[in-house]
Amino acid sequence: MPRTGELRGLDGLAQAELVAKGELTGRELVEAAVERIETWDGDLNAVVIPHFGQALAELADGPEPAGGPLHGVPFLLKDLGPSAAGIEATLGSAFMAGYTPAAGSELVERFRRAGLRVLGKTNSAEFGVLPTTEPRFHGPTRNPWDRTRSAGGSSGGSAAAVAAGLVPIAHANDAGGSIRIPAAACGVFGLKPTRARTPLGPSVGDLMNGLASEHVVTRSVRDSAAVLDAVAGPAVGDPYWAPPAPDSYLAATLRDPARPLRIAVSTAPAAGPVDPECVAAVERTARLCTELGHQVVWTEPSVGFADLADPFLVVWAAGVSSAITAAGALSGRTPVPELFEELTWSLYEQGRAVSAADYLLAVIRLQQAARTLGRFQEDYDALLTPTTAGPAPLLGSFAQGGTDQQMARAVEFVHETPLANLTGQPAMSVPLQWTAAGLPVGVHFTGRFGDEAGLLCLAAQLERAQPWAQRLPELRAETSCSR
Template identity: 50%
Template structure:
């Protein structure tokens, strides 16, 4: 299958070709391998190509599902596939391997995807760029000198460059939405509890971490969530089940929505004219589609929220590093951890149990305030990031600084996303705007708790009104590179 043809289809489109016997899973697998060979030397999005495993899975026969035969990549963080290493982007845990699939990986496999390999991630997902010391930087296919974002930057770059139409990612502070915004693809963070992260953990980062995929099309995201959503035995969080399949929602009109818009960051950090222009452009598009646009934003104590997030992320890092270093018998220190992670670990070790409880109290207060705001607004529209894709090296995680300094610096570039990891609400980044330099500037929509349906309805409407899949970055599998 020629790469120009392969990259014209989304995941469901490729699966339909397989069902009609117009192409075989083996041919799709080879096309994806060809795409990796063509663009990955420039991007470093894929860090582990499992060619033999993929071909063996195809030969043995794939489950019949919505994505049978579709090439698929998993992020090198949190998700476990039996017999596949999970480095977590860190020298400390390089080569970590488990003999079983996580619950979500089992559900991915049941969709019929062909696992091709792993994508790059920053160390333990602790950055909004993807430049780990272990595997080196992933580059943005729209501009090789810029970051694809993080922490699902490898997955977003792979999807944007046409390697695969769907790739796994996760989101503990924006890590699906940020790279989607900076790579010009679609990224939805589901409601807390929508996808299981078991069995090794009940929750990630004390409930902040959520699992899903980045995609080129809205329907692929919806169909994958239909296939993976629902609790597993022992899960601590529960998201009310959807009224109907999300794939059906994509095809349904959203009706007239009340959409609040906000252009400024609650922290007061500068927001670039590009990000402001993106919000205003998309607000006009929504108004032209019949939606009510109002100027409004939730009010909460942002300074207290920042302090609480530093506490929770640092304590989570300290526990994770302690658990893994003990299990692997490895030494923890500046030689095995990047400077920002080491700072977070040291800070986390110094925290008291009461500090963590105080942080959870802040999370509760903020969630109540934001929930009350959304009782009167169907959606909130914001920038996804404070500006266009940042330059590689700008978010250097190996530069010595305190945990508080590090996380506040990260927040200065991505001030809009982590709030909704705290509240647990679903949120999506939609690729509807490019700046004068032809760089993607994503916008974020947030809905009420457990209301992915409204997001998918609006996303389907926006995708039809302003299709984005026709836009290809300079580094793309179907281009000469």
């Protein structure tokens, strides 16, 4: 039987295969993951709401029941987004401390039907407002590769947990890069699906006019594809849905692209300069794509995130404000500034001040840009850029200065990731490259609307050519989950 340390390096499908072969039970997989979290997470602070006792209670001794393709695989939910009945949902904020929803979301039920075992929740930026995971309420999540650095955000707890091998798969969501940014910072794979590919209900139909998408971060490309197979598709009452999915995203990862792809490449600055390490990472990846037979064209769209930051932030502030208002209604609480971080409260107040006309004008501006970007993408199978403007920043970097400075720094760091949110296109951060100092650097591919299969096929080809999953950070044993 594999030991806990050996399981740490296996992806989810490999762990599920052990259960299918009878070499381990689902309970043993969960027990091993709990041991890893209790041993190593104290140094990282990735898991902030443990659910170990309940998870183990669901796995009473006896015959292993039939399950989904990821049966028995330990899994973590981000503490922001879809709810799980009976598990606290703080949204990274003191405002929601102690709130426990009575009902779960459709997405969580789909995760469970796939066989994933929910062990608890991971740390998130407060209400997801920053590209780092340093909420005042739960404290910072540290990057497994360098404890002085951020794990990215807002899904930093999930990315850190997967990178450290605590679990092979963890839930994440993305309204401006919050799957892809922490994936890049922590050296894991992060796919943001096409708009409405995965369900948000039953509580909401869409979020922030369609900016937000739900999925996972993973060690391997095939795990991401397997989860998407299990959870993709509309739910009853959804306001709209993505184009039909292929029979199997996982099947797309088992083959090389059917023809050479035409890939646009750009390292042009967005709202600020790009670190030379990130430029070099894109250049090396472009060479790899050429070696694999693809056609690489150095070009960029006529519109970038720097041109759209103002209307994007109008929608963003309105979204944060509505999320806080909705959370207050669910919990029966009234928002007061003492319970929020300064930037979160500032966005809340900005959102409340946005008029209906200004909001709709911002939406129109973003939709116009989406058409421009969509026309550009018609000529290319993918657009390759840096995921972020730099490697994982030092902890505390985004807390310096006033709220305007904090937001400006965030806009510079996210580079171009929000473009795929405003267009609804699928996009992914692929952990192909590393800095000279040993930090992961993700590279970013945006695909055509509805074509996650094309991105996953390319990502799997890149993974075979230049594997990354065997790299694991050194961890220090410390007591964790003290809350």
